Amino acid sequence: MKFKTFALFVGPSVLAMLALIALPLVGVTYISLYSSSVKTEIVEVKTQVPVFAGVVQEVVTKVPQPVLDENGNPVKSWDYVGLGNIESVLATDQIADAIASDNTVDESVGTIDNLINMYYEIVDVDFWAALEFTLLYTLITLPAVLALGFLLAMSVHRAANKHFKGSLIFATLLPMIVTPLVGSLSIYWLFLDNGVMSSLLQMLGLGKVYFLKDAFSIRSLIILYGIWSTTPFAFIIFYAGLQTVAQDSLEAANLDGATPWQQTRYVILPHLAPLMIFVSMIHVMDAYRIFEPVLVFGSNLFANSLQYLTYHTLYFEDNFNKAAASAVLTVIGVAILLIPAVIRNWREHKRGH
Amino acid sequence: MAINAKTWRLSGTALLTVWAPLAAFPFLWMFLMSMRSPVDAFAFPPKLFADITFEHFYTVWIVDGFWVNALNTVVVTVGVMAVSLTIGCLAGYALSRYRGSVGFWLLLVALIFRAMPHVVLLTAYKPAFFELGIWNRYETLIIVLVAINQPFTIWMLRSFFANIPSELDEAALVDGCSRIKAFIKVIMPVMWPGVITTGLFSFLLAYNDFLITSQLMDGDHMTMTAALGNYIYSDDNLTKVLEGVAGAVSVTIPLIFLVLFFQKQLVGGLVQGAVKG
Numbered sequence: 001m002k003f004k005t006f007a008l009f010v011g012p013s014v015l016a017m018l019a020l021i022a023l024p025l026v027g028v029t030y031i032s033l034y035s036s037s038v039k040t041e042i043v044e045v046k047t048q049v050p051v052f053a054g055v056v057q058e059v060v061t062k063v064p065q066p067v068l069d070e071n072g073n074p075v076k077s078w079d080y081v082g083l084g085n086i087e088s089v090l091a092t093d094q095i096a097d098a099i100a101s102d103n104t105v106d107e108s109v110g111t112i113d114n115l116i117n118m119y120y121e122i123v124d125v126d127f128w129a130a131l132e133f134t135l136l137y138t139l140i141t142l143p144a145v146l147a148l149g150f151l152l153a154m155s156v157h158r159a160a161n162k163h164f165k166g167s168l169i170f171a172t173l174l175p176m177i178v179t180p181l182v183g184s185l186s187i188y189w190l191f192l193d194n195g196v197m198s199s200l201l202q203m204l205g206l207g208k209v210y211f212l213k214d215a216f217s218i219r220s221l222i223i224l225y226g227i228w229s230t231t232p233f234a235f236i237i238f239y240a241g242l243q244t245v246a247q248d249s250l251e252a253a254n255l256d257g258a259t260p261w262q263q264t265r266y267v268i269l270p271h272l273a274p275l276m277i278f279v280s281m282i283h284v285m286d287a288y289r290i291f292e293p294v295l296v297f298g299s300n301l302f303a304n305s306l307q308y309l310t311y312h313t314l315y316f317e318d319n320f321n322k323a324a325a326s327a328v329l330t331v332i333g334v335a336i337l338l339i340p341a342v343i344r345n346w347r348e349h350k351r352g353h
Numbered sequence: 354m355a356i357n358a359k360t361w362r363l364s365g366t367a368l369l370t371v372w373a374p375l376a377a378f379p380f381l382w383m384f385l386m387s388m389r390s391p392v393d394a395f396a397f398p399p400k401l402f403a404d405i406t407f408e409h410f411y412t413v414w415i416v417d418g419f420w421v422n423a424l425n426t427v428v429v430t431v432g433v434m435a436v437s438l439t440i441g442c443l444a445g446y447a448l449s450r451y452r453g454s455v456g457f458w459l460l461l462v463a464l465i466f467r468a469m470p471h472v473v474l475l476t477a478y479k480p481a482f483f484e485l486g487i488w489n490r491y492e493t494l495i496i497v498l499v500a501i502n503q504p505f506t507i508w509m510l511r512s513f514f515a516n517i518p519s520e521l522d523e524a525a526l527v528d529g530c531s532r533i534k535a536f537i538k539v540i541m542p543v544m545w546p547g548v549i550t551t552g553l554f555s556f557l558l559a560y561n562d563f564l565i566t567s568q569l570m571d572g573d574h575m576t577m578t579a580a581l582g583n584y585i586y587s588d589d590n591l592t593k594v595l596e597g598v599a600g601a602v603s604v605t606i607p608l609i610f611l612v613l614f615f616q617k618q619l620v621g622g623l624v625q626g627a628v629k630g
Contacts, residue, residue, distance in 0.1 A: 001450040006447045006456070009536075012439075012443060013440045013443065014444070014459070016496065020474070020497055024474045024478060025474075027477035028474075151368055155365030158362050159366060167373075171373045173619065174609070174612060175379075177608055177611070177619065179563070180561060181561075181578060182605055185585065185598075186382075186383045189379075189383065192395070192588060194397065195395065196382055199396075199397045199398055199399050212588075228375075228379075236623050237624065288468075291470075291471075291472070291564060310473065310476060314475065314476055314568075320479065320480055327473040330470055331473055
């Protein structure tokens, strides 16, 4: 195919991506460098305050008022602040204070306690708290999803009954396909204070558990949701991979007297290794963007994620510039996460795929 | 050895019998709750059987106007699928046939775009669309969702097109067809499985999106998923919670049919990505 034909064919798609992905990325970076505020001035406002029996006193108060232009719209100022927004999101001052103060803290408490204190002071800042939970979520769900997905794939692969297999794949597919908001809500509703899980636990004599009033249980539930909703993906990929395991090598291993565990360890797992890497890469990218469960469960009080933090700044604080700054920081994180994927594709390209 | 293999298999079956109900339980309970009065839905101890009522569905669909959101969902998902597949097929076909390195770079950039958190883009859309006055319009939402979905779409379609032997279109070209005619008359007719699978994933993206849709659209223009946002954070009012449950069930039912009818294509599409990279 000639380059000109190629360009014509990919044109509309590339245009859409340039206009609505590439340009916004530039725009966000630009917005993050500025700070907008409504210009205000102090205006003297006179009000008539009734004092007693028809006697009125005039009170003059000084009130900040937005400056209006000739059309009656508030005048907005747009100031270049450089990295100011990013610094305020990162709370660099506060972090520097935390680190500096802990170096001078009394030594009676011990270094480890000092470090723990320092850690708590750092995750007190919204951005670092969001980063902390995003990483925590990724690090816990990733091995769980890989292991559970693999075990399920092995079990379904070995299950004899075809009908059973079909309905199992169906039941497993649903948590992955379903709207993330609905999936998060369906778990959330189970754990309401008078919901079914709390009641069941109470019946078992474990006492009343308030799942949604405590950071630890809320974080656990978000992680549970993560495992529930992404294990199906790992399962399906591994299940497909199991279909292509060379039967000869399995039979040979069997004849040589390899136990099922040895067959798994030395034949099946090496065969699935590339798929494990693929699933891990996709999962890390998706975990980094976790949003809906944090919206449903956490607000930003108990659990926060990077994507939710930007949403919160944008929606509740209505601060575009600060939201843009945390968006830029998020993109930097994406760039770091993508390095292995880019290297992998680059190698394949070099090999001439 | 024989016993070992048997326990091995038994433990697998045990895992499956535990997993399948667990995976389905949140949905099952949601369905049960949606058809109960608050007293039954939050009874202690929990009830397996209770009186059935469709009151919450009535409130959500008729009183709260969920039917408008359902129509919006149809408009948005059909629009996204149509535009996404049209421009995606053109690009995917070209990417599968072009041998230069520009194609590789395009795919690599698309991979990076695919990993972008949507809120990053939203931060730029909000002020820009407000300035341009294209806020709260179906066209805007459709084209935004199409663009966000393009990276994934072109990756997937490219690998489907790559499975079609290029001798096919070359023969058509030799016979005097133009490139675009060969694409439409010869390639597309054998591409339907790929188009259906990719279309399913485009549908899911548009249908499942909450973040972008709830921020770009007003109440009357929202899709069902975005409208569900009205029911979160209302735990104090149990009737309202159950209305939210009824709304969530309404959103889930079409997806259940989707999985029932297109299980093969969905699984095939997921696996395609893994095998082809």
